[in-house]
Amino acid sequence: MKEVIVTGPHKAEVRDVPMPKIENKHDVLIKMQSAGVCGSDHHIYHGTNPCSTYPRIPGHENAGIVTAVGSAVTTVKTGDHVIVDLIMTCGECYQCKIGRKNVCESVRVRGSGADDVVFILGTGTIGSIILQTCKAKGCKTVICCDVSDSSLERAKKYGADYVINSKRENLLERIQTITKGRGVTIAFDSACFKGSLTLVMQPGIVCNAGRIVPMGFVTEPESITQAMINQREIDIIGSRMSCCQFEPTIKHIENGDFDLEGIATNFIKFSNIQEVFYHMEHPDPSVKKMVILFDE
Structure with a gap:
């Protein structure tokens, strides 16, 4: 072979x-x-x-x-x-026993409520699947941002309520207009470039007590301070690979939930x-x- x-x-x-x-x-x-x-x-x-x-x-x-x-x-x-x-895991460590096998001690490698207003930065493959998952879960509004018109057109086809091309439009102003000044309740950074996390965390994007989910592994430092997190009590939720999602994802595909x-x-x-x-x-x-x- x-x-x-x-x-x-x-x-x-x-x-x-x-x-x-x-x-x-x-x-x-x-x-x-x-x-x-x-x-x-x-x-x-x-x-x-x-x-x-x-x-x-x-x-x-x-x-x-x-x-x-x-x-x-x-x-x-x-x-x-x-x-x-x-994911290949041990099944015995603390992380596996509490249902978080994606961060198993010896892992080897081969999220959102119905009233959420979601922002997705980056509408490639990962962003597109996050978009469809959020819509399937009944999220109130999903806003997608990219620099590619073709990606944004695809996002509209997949159910995005609003799309923003950040090359031509002011991201913060658009989000403030769409959310009537409240900001989104959860933001997914699936663009994952140096500065993307700082961009998502700027005041006006995510509301007080909102959540941010970074999807990548960028190692370059960014200009993030404790005040940026604590002044608005933002939750930053780590995300590595997937956890117990193969079977439910297959069911969604079988049911035609994803385009x-x-x-x-x-x-x-x-x-x-x-x-x-x-x-x-x-x-x-x-x-x-x-x-x-x-x-x-």
Whole structure:
């Protein structure tokens, strides 16, 4: 079989390696059919993911077909179409026992009420899914901001109540107008660039006692003070990966709760894997989500 491996920043190889085999009774062997290219994979390739080391086989949004199972496996069988949970946890530590396995002590890696007024900075793949999730939960108003008109048009299709292009419009003024001077109750930073968290935290964006959820792993310092948090008693909610969300997400998809049309924009054969890295090196606003299709 073949694997793609990132050996260092901006360095990737395709290698021939032995096919894995069932080695214990709980193993499941899956033939990969597709893999979404996540923002985390971009960071791994560019050397900007603080949680990753090299060499690294990227890809954790995986779908495939079960080709073999161990003797103790009862939940799937050969021929089943499956997706793979990206999180592997111990199940025994304090974090796992209180239902927060996404921050398990030994984790290995393969939120909003009905009256909320939501602000989403960045309407790429993650922002688009947050948008649809908030609308499915019955959030009162969802405001989306981006610098790409095509992304904002897509956000309107997915149910955004208001869209703001911050290249042409004053973000603070628009939010104050939309919310009648109150600000939003929760803001998601899914743009995740240096300064994006400071931008979201500026007075007038989030209301007193509001919540901010940063989605990225930017390591550069920002100009945030204790006063910015405490004067308005803002809750900052950390978010790493996902926690116990695979099954409910599958149910939502089965029920047609999410509009998936246009989420994935580029389907690339594994034999053309260099095209993935080309788009990483040469960002194109029209390439919003790449999916690798493994050759038969």
